[in-house]
Amino acid sequence: MPSYLDLGVIAIVLISAILAMLRGFTREVLAIASWVAAAAAGYYLRDYLTPYLKPYISKEPGLSIAAATIIFFVALIVVSIITVNLSDAILDSKVGALDRSLGFLFGVARGFLLCVIGYVFFSMLDPVDRQPVWMREAKTRPLLESVGKDITAMLPDMTALVPRDVMNKFSKPKPEDAGGTPSDKPDAGNPEPSAPDADSPVPLPPSRNGGGDNGGKEP
Template sequence: MGERGSPNDPAPARTIHMPTGPSFMTVTLLDAILFAIMLVSALLAMVRGFSREILSVVSWLVAAAAAFFFYKPLTPYAAEYIASDTVAMVAAAAAIFLVVLIIVSFITLRIADFIIDSRIGALDRTLGFIFGAVRGLLLVVVAMLFFNWLAPENQPDWIAGARSKPFLDNLGQQLVAALPDNPEEVILDSIRGPQDADGVPEGTATPGEPTSIEGVIEGTDTPAQPAN
């Protein structure tokens, strides 16, 4: 029979194998930045309340929609004081946006204050904390998308080796996949409006066509015929 070790003999040392390679990532500055942004955003949203945060977003959306749909009637008035048509159009849209934003924000602020002071105020603040954390996460995801686009290779170790890097990249890819194939064209098409088969925006007069009812009656918009 083999010899048994004495109970007083030291136990054999165990070898601990630490994982290596890209699968083993440590907490880096990027993880700390992500945590800090999410925490600050969550605390701010908790203080303001979920209803105020949502209504604030609604106010911006309403102001943007008002500027998008109503800038054309105001552009001629702005053009009386601004020489450039493009600058006049931008000024008209900006004026509508600011006025509507101030009015809608005043209304939504009163609604949010009423909700916070009600019995569901605690729930409103809890939901605000969650909303703020998600908002902070999305901010970092979008920032990481731009960083990956600007520097796809040779990224600093505190970014490439962060624990949150794969998670942020995965969320960023999902956001990009949710966008249309050509977002620039979609935005430009919505601004230009519907077009006819020739690619000319509907309502745009072609050469030789009158541009108004007065032009049809008086013939002022009809181009002059060259003399023979």
């Protein structure tokens, strides 16, 4: 009997596949491409809009963020209109059946990828030994876990995206981590006196009469 995880994976994959089949492969791919194109437009064209926004937003990074956001949404609307008209024309053509079939396969892959991402995030929050029984005994768990490990292994090191000055700020050791507080360290100019050696003779105090070792008597 399938567990709750198996039923959830099947439901997500089927819903994604049916939606992609109705929309068509071309529309699904162009939808992703439109988001990428809009993001690129907002990033590279934001400097052309910032002079018009300076009277309203004078400080950075708010000025650049506002300009990039406006360009992103405008570009997304324009590109989406073009992609919808193009995909509808393809669906009504002779290759419409092939486009829907490819869309179904695309939806299956997309739905399974969403399940893998969800499983990976859930495993980060809750280790395998603490997961519920319906999740540990699911038939799809080994496949989700295997694909999730392969995907995470291909991801780049996210620390490379962090600015170097920020990394140095967090990686710089604190004074207490470097061997105690400054008050606990001996002063280099006033070193602490060392303990006398056990084998060295102890000097005797001088005589009160001013003499040496003979107690003030003449030889």
